[in-house]
Amino acid sequence: MVEEKDNPPDEAEVEEEQLDLVAAPQTPQGPSEEILVPRYWSMVRGQFNRRFLNRVGLAIILTMVVVALLAPFLANGTPVFVKHQSQIYFPILQTIWPIKKLNLYPELKEVSYKDWEKKGAEVYYTLVPYSYDDYDLNSILMPPDSYHWLGTDEQGRDVLSRLIHGSRISLAVGIVAVAIYVLIGMFFGSLAGYFGGTVDMAVSRLIEIMICFPTFFLILTLVAVLPPSPFYIPLAIGFTGWTGIARLMRGEFLKLRDQDFIVACRAQGMKNRRIIWRHIMPNAISPILVSATFGVASAVLIESSLSFLGFGVQPPTPSWGDLLSQSREFMDIAWWLTIFPGIAIFLTITSYNLVGEGLRDAIDPKLRN
Amino acid sequence: MAAYIVKRLLAMIPTLLGITLLTFLIIKLAPGNPVSLKMQGGEGLKAGQVSQEATDQMLKLYGLKVDLPPEYEAWIGRWTERIHGSDPKDPPHFTRRALKWLGENAIQYKIWITGLAQLDFGRSFKDRRPVLTKIAEALPITLTLNLIEIFLVYFISVPLGVYSALHRESILDKVIMVLLFILYSLPDFWVATLLLMYFAGGDHLNWFPLMGFMSEGAQTYPFWMKLGNIAWHLILPVTVMVYGSFAFLSRFSRANMLEVIRQDYVRTAMAKGLPRRKVIWRHAFRNSLIPLITIMGALLPALLGGSVIIEQIFSIPGMGKLGFESVLARDYPTIMAISTISAVLTLLSLLLADLAYVWVDPRITFRARQE
Numbered sequence: 001m002v003e004e005k006d007n008p009p010d011e012a013e014v015e016e017e018q019l020d021l022v023a024a025p026q027t028p029q030g031p032s033e034e035i036l037v038p039r040y041w042s043m044v045r046g047q048f049n050r051r052f053l054n055r056v057g058l059a060i061i062l063t064m065v066v067v068a069l070l071a072p073f074l075a076n077g078t079p080v081f082v083k084h085q086s087q088i089y090f091p092i093l094q095t096i097w098p099i100k101k102l103n104l105y106p107e108l109k110e111v112s113y114k115d116w117e118k119k120g121a122e123v124y125y126t127l128v129p130y131s132y133d134d135y136d137l138n139s140i141l142m143p144p145d146s147y148h149w150l151g152t153d154e155q156g157r158d159v160l161s162r163l164i165h166g167s168r169i170s171l172a173v174g175i176v177a178v179a180i181y182v183l184i185g186m187f188f189g190s191l192a193g194y195f196g197g198t199v200d201m202a203v204s205r206l207i208e209i210m211i212c213f214p215t216f217f218l219i220l221t222l223v224a225v226l227p228p229s230p231f232y233i234p235l236a237i238g239f240t241g242w243t244g245i246a247r248l249m250r251g252e253f254l255k256l257r258d259q260d261f262i263v264a265c266r267a268q269g270m271k272n273r274r275i276i277w278r279h280i281m282p283n284a285i286s287p288i289l290v291s292a293t294f295g296v297a298s299a300v301l302i303e304s305s306l307s308f309l310g311f312g313v314q315p316p317t318p319s320w321g322d323l324l325s326q327s328r329e330f331m332d333i334a335w336w337l338t339i340f341p342g343i344a345i346f347l348t349i350t351s352y353n354l355v356g357e358g359l360r361d362a363i364d365p366k367l368r369n
Numbered sequence: 370m371a372a373y374i375v376k377r378l379l380a381m382i383p384t385l386l387g388i389t390l391l392t393f394l395i396i397k398l399a400p401g402n403p404v405s406l407k408m409q410g411g412e413g414l415k416a417g418q419v420s421q422e423a424t425d426q427m428l429k430l431y432g433l434k435v436d437l438p439p440e441y442e443a444w445i446g447r448w449t450e451r452i453h454g455s456d457p458k459d460p461p462h463f464t465r466r467a468l469k470w471l472g473e474n475a476i477q478y479k480i481w482i483t484g485l486a487q488l489d490f491g492r493s494f495k496d497r498r499p500v501l502t503k504i505a506e507a508l509p510i511t512l513t514l515n516l517i518e519i520f521l522v523y524f525i526s527v528p529l530g531v532y533s534a535l536h537r538e539s540i541l542d543k544v545i546m547v548l549l550f551i552l553y554s555l556p557d558f559w560v561a562t563l564l565l566m567y568f569a570g571g572d573h574l575n576w577f578p579l580m581g582f583m584s585e586g587a588q589t590y591p592f593w594m595k596l597g598n599i600a601w602h603l604i605l606p607v608t609v610m611v612y613g614s615f616a617f618l619s620r621f622s623r624a625n626m627l628e629v630i631r632q633d634y635v636r637t638a639m640a641k642g643l644p645r646r647k648v649i650w651r652h653a654f655r656n657s658l659i660p661l662i663t664i665m666g667a668l669l670p671a672l673l674g675g676s677v678i679i680e681q682i683f684s685i686p687g688m689g690k691l692g693f694e695s696v697l698a699r700d701y702p703t704i705m706a707i708s709t710i711s712a713v714l715t716l717l718s719l720l721l722a723d724l725a726y727v728w729v730d731p732r733i734t735f736r737a738r739q740e
Contacts, residue, residue: 053543053547205380205383205384205387208716209391211719212384212388212708212712212716213391213392218395220696221395221399221696222395297554301554301556304556304558305556305557305558305678308556308558309681309693324556324558325558328562331562331563331566338559338562338563342555342556342559345554346554346555347554348554349550349553349554350547350550350551350553353550353553353554353616354547357550
């Protein structure tokens, strides 16, 4: 086969990691295990942190994840804290999913907090005091001001709040899709690379079949077949995107399976499962990590394209792609509707790409000086 | 070599069968069928208003309703009974429905593949025109668009990559990287609408046409005017297609160049006093192009596939638009034809890429590895 010659073995990298892995079992409980095994990753981290842009990218990604996780506490139309007639409430808890079920404050169902505020109650809101589906027909298409920091859309919904909640869908789609296809790809790739022969033949044919599918059509069809739900888009992307990872994994396994340290494992009578998981996988994982980082970026883009074609998540749940495609009608009169979601998508994708690029350089032993 | 090619070509047959069968089943699984969609969309009728008879007749006409052989029906009955204990025909058990569906689709697939063996892709459900004619109309348009795109992308991003590699970690390298990533992360549909609004909308700069591949009646123009007309129509779509691809390709050629520069033979060439320019372009650059061939293998299907989003936004009647509309209308023959043709081309281009690999790099052979 030709593909095997694709990547000549990275001698330096293999030797280095081999050293870690072979050295570790020799001193099973000793301190040297702790020193030797994590050394590789701390070295990668050091290499990664040397470039300023990598750190910026990582910081942006972490911020996005925190924002997505805390979305209901950052942008919510329900107050966080209310003190009314010396009674203390935390109404925000009622809007958050698992607590919603408990029905903490049945007496607050029909309450208008605005009226309470007028009567002298203490009402404190979140940073962005609007939910993503709080429409207000009195303030349609308002440009950014001190109330709506990023303006409002055609139904008077707060753009910032929709962006914050949209980050949940967009990031979840990206991360879940990539997790699915990394798992599938690792499974098939490692099988093909390790066992070779008939298994390799079968898996290679399967990969060829998947590559030949027009991926975008496959996603469209899958999304059309499955009932509309935000969970199916990452599923569709995941089931179509795994071939790259599988090929990568197969190559790594082919490269590693005949190395001396694996032969040594086999000579000791280790089971295949143990060899694959404990000895080959740790050595093959780093290129997968890089590929996955880039994958998240492209999954976010695919999600927004799907939303644009009308196959995205169902309203009123906002996703960035959705916000962007809805803004097209008002592009002429409401620039804030298209600029801010565009910036959000752009920032996310750029950060993932920067981090992926940084990781690749940090992992590559030949670029170390 | 010849034996290898023959082996690969033979291995394509089961792959192709697998691809077409999978595509066939997936598009059949999609909800809705061309008849109900046509009836609803075309005449504003609800599904219930069309009589069952009319629907059945249409389905028969399209070859979507086939009679199962009685032996198979009996076989289904036996199996359903074995699993569920009884076999009601109305409402049928899941097993019965599933087996019936499988049987019907197997027959339809057999009919389709028999047609394919005679290079007959059937007629489109939408306008009853031969599918091949429709593809023959759409293909040149997508090809033109994509050839221009690929030429521009390579022409710009390979030199950029080489420059970045030669000046690694310099300010300009970083600026190029960030700029290209910025371009990559702008969603194409968004940029396309922005461009349309500012350069073709009429409110701002009315420089370019809103849509289409050429003006109406441009078919009859003299050659140069026709060419100019097409170019005028294609500037915006090509811009949108091109800008996002720079990042990947230039990063790729940068990585290749970095790989090559570190090789011993480059050091040797430098050491023996060859001019730097000569070492870089004659020794390093040529070798750094080898991995680009693998990428080339992925190009051919992309050349023919067309970009759904861009053809949709700019209303360019190419392959992407044809495919998208066929998926929406459940125009099975067209979908099948497009996916079969693109599958064949993908397989061929994978093979071509492998052959080109050996051709440019004599160190690689097709002989089996020695154990």
